[in-house]
Amino acid sequence: MAAPEFDVIVVGAGAAGLAAAQALRDANANLLLLEGRDRLGGRVWTNRNLPNLTLDLGASWIHGTSGNPLMDLARRFNVQTARTDYESLWRYDAGGNELSDRADESLDNRFSELMSAVRRQRDGMQDDISLQTALDQVLSGAQLSTEEQRELDYALNTEVEHEYAADSSDLSLKFWDQGEAFNGSDVLFPNGYDQLFLPLTDRLDIRMNQVVQRVAYGSNGVTITTNQATFTAQKAVLTLPLGVLQRGSVAFDPPLPAAMQTAIRRMGMGLLNKLYLRFPTAFWPEEPHLFGYIAERKGEWAEWLNLAKYGDAPVLLGFNAGSYGRRLEGLTDTQTVAAAMTVLRTMFGSSVPEPEGFLISRWAADPFAGGSYSYLRPGGSPDDYDTLATPVNNQLFFAGEATSRDYAATVHGALLSGQRAARQVQGKN
Ligand SMILES: Cc1cc2nc3c(=O)[nH]c(=O)nc-3n(C[C@H](O)[C@H](O)[C@H](O)COP(=O)(O)OP(=O)(O)OC[C@H]3O[C@@H](n4cnc5c(N)ncnc54)[C@H](O)[C@@H]3O)c2cc1C
Numbered sequence: 081m082a083a084p085e086f087d088v089i090v091v092g093a094g095a096a097g098l099a100a101a102q103a104l105r106d107a108n109a110n111l112l113l114l115e116g117r118d119r120l121g122g123r124v125w126t127n128r129n130l131p132n133l134t135l136d137l138g139a140s141w142i143h144g145t146s147g148n149p150l151m152d153l154a155r156r157f158n159v160q161t162a163r164t165d166y167e168s169l170w171r172y173d174a175g176g177n178e179l180s181d182r183a184d185e186s187l188d189n190r191f192s193e194l195m196s197a198v199r200r201q202r203d204g205m206q207d208d209i210s211l212q213t214a215l216d217q218v219l220s221g222a223q224l225s226t227e228e229q230r231e232l233d234y235a236l237n238t239e240v241e242h243e244y245a246a247d248s249s250d251l252s253l254k255f256w257d258q259g260e261a262f263n264g265s266d267v268l269f270p271n272g273y274d275q276l277f278l279p280l281t282d283r284l285d286i287r288m289n290q291v292v293q294r295v296a297y298g299s300n301g302v303t304i305t306t307n308q309a310t311f312t313a314q315k316a317v318l319t320l321p322l323g324v325l326q327r328g329s330v331a332f333d334p335p336l337p338a339a340m341q342t343a344i345r346r347m348g349m350g351l352l353n354k355l356y357l358r359f360p361t362a363f364w365p366e367e368p369h370l371f372g373y374i375a376e377r378k379g380e381w382a383e384w385l386n387l388a389k390y391g392d393a394p395v396l397l398g399f400n401a402g403s404y405g406r407r408l409e410g411l412t413d414t415q416t417v418a419a420a421m422t423v424l425r426t427m428f429g430s431s432v433p434e435p436e437g438f439l440i441s442r443w444a445a446d447p448f449a450g451g452s453y454s455y456l457r458p459g460g461s462p463d464d465y466d467t468l469a470t471p472v473n474n475q476l477f478f479a480g481e482a483t484s485r486d487y488a489a490t491v492h493g494a495l496l497s498g499q500r501a502a503r504q505v506q507g508k509n
Pocket residue numbers: 091092093094095096097114115116117120121122123124137138139140141142143290291292293319320321324330352353354441443447448449451452453479480481482488489490491492494
């Protein structure tokens with residue numbers, strides 16, 4: 081049997097794969113990086129298709145700048161950042177009327193009281209239930225007006241469901257907000273998130289359009305079969321997203337350990353989608369960073385980022401998560417833009433012009449992602465992240481946001497997991 085061609089094969093050129101490959105390259109490993117798509121970055125997807133615009137269809141922000149390893153990269157590569165002020169938010173009711181300061185404050189107070197009651201309820205709780213079930217229990221008997229119900233749905237959707245990319249009925253009450261966070265503000269990149277990662281590709285042997293279909297491991301090393309070729313190595317770092325593992329589009333021989341298969345099934349792969357709209361001019365108020373829309377139906381076009389704050393371009397970015405995000409993926413581009421425009425015209429008046437251009441993400445339908453990022457369902461456990469991160473046979477080393485117990489669902493979590501996998505490959509901890 082011939083010796084394996086490579087010391088290590090890294091699968092996936094997102095944040096985790098590029099971080100792992102860079103660390104292994106620095107350790108002088110004979111290394112190959114395989115990527116299924118025709119672009120780098122994975123769920124960091126900077127798109128420059130619209131003239132003179134740089135728009136991120138995946139991650140936008142560094143969440144928490146203090147001590148965040150991504151800030152080191154931003155400084156090292158001299159990348160311009162811009163802070164988002166989440167307090168700079170103007171909200172509109174379902175009829176398009178802007179909320180008064182008093183109504184704004186009252187909404188925030190009622191929501192924070194409700195969430196405190198929900199947190200008290202989970203203390204000492206035995207069996208896990210969903211966050212929504214807990215909310216229903218806390219609110220049972222309360223006589224909410226239509227407006228109050230809409231406001232509550234709006235706050236829950238924008239503050240919880242958008243962050244965790246899942247409906248409250250899918251989130252574990254016990255663990256939906258587990259994990260760690262860096263302090264400091266959130267910053268985004270007016271000239272693209274990919275500026276942090278493209279320099280990491282230096283001196284790497286990266287083969288694009290190599291869709292991994294099978295990973296075999298055992299006494300002969302690791303054999304990876306793609307749609308184009310077969311490669312062998314002593315070890316592999318696999319950064320396949322949870323959504324890809326759940327779809328079973330990569331076969332493992334022998335199959336992955338039972339505990340890992342259980343964790344893969346039990347964890348949730350969430351959905352957050354983006355729609356960018358570019359207009360001839362900015363018709364919306366200049367001042368706020370964000371606009372909120374308290375829709376009649378929960379979760380529909382509730383959050384908008386004013387991109388004109390970060391550059392000159394008259395661009396708005398709408399977010400949708402969970403089940404509504406999924407429903408939108410079934411619509412055509414024209415239908416999606418029309419749905420968004422109905423809301424914008426309700427908020428800003430019937431004379432709002434048609435957009436000159438748009439970009440739509442559909443992360444659930446993407447075969448290389450299968451969703452946006454991971455979350456914990458009722459009955460799940462933070463241990464599932466550790467299970468996914470456990471090396472198999474000292475040959476397969478897993479990385480990616482869904483293997484990061486402390487920082488799941490983030491770019492920094494993915495980056496740190498890639499560095500961890502590189503250490504494990506070298507027998508370090
Ligand atoms: C809409 C959206 C907004 C987000 N916002 C933020 C944010 O503001 N801040 C933040 O910190 N995080 C955010 N995230 C999360 C963040 O983008 C991810 O956690 C992170 O980028 C994941 O990196 P990764 O390396 O684990 O996975 P990925 O980036 O998905 O990398 C995996 C790679 O494997 C490749 N691959 C998959 N299957 C195969 C196969 N069969 N063969 C070969 N290659 C394959 C993929 O193409 C991909 O390049 C957001 C995500 C989305 C989708």
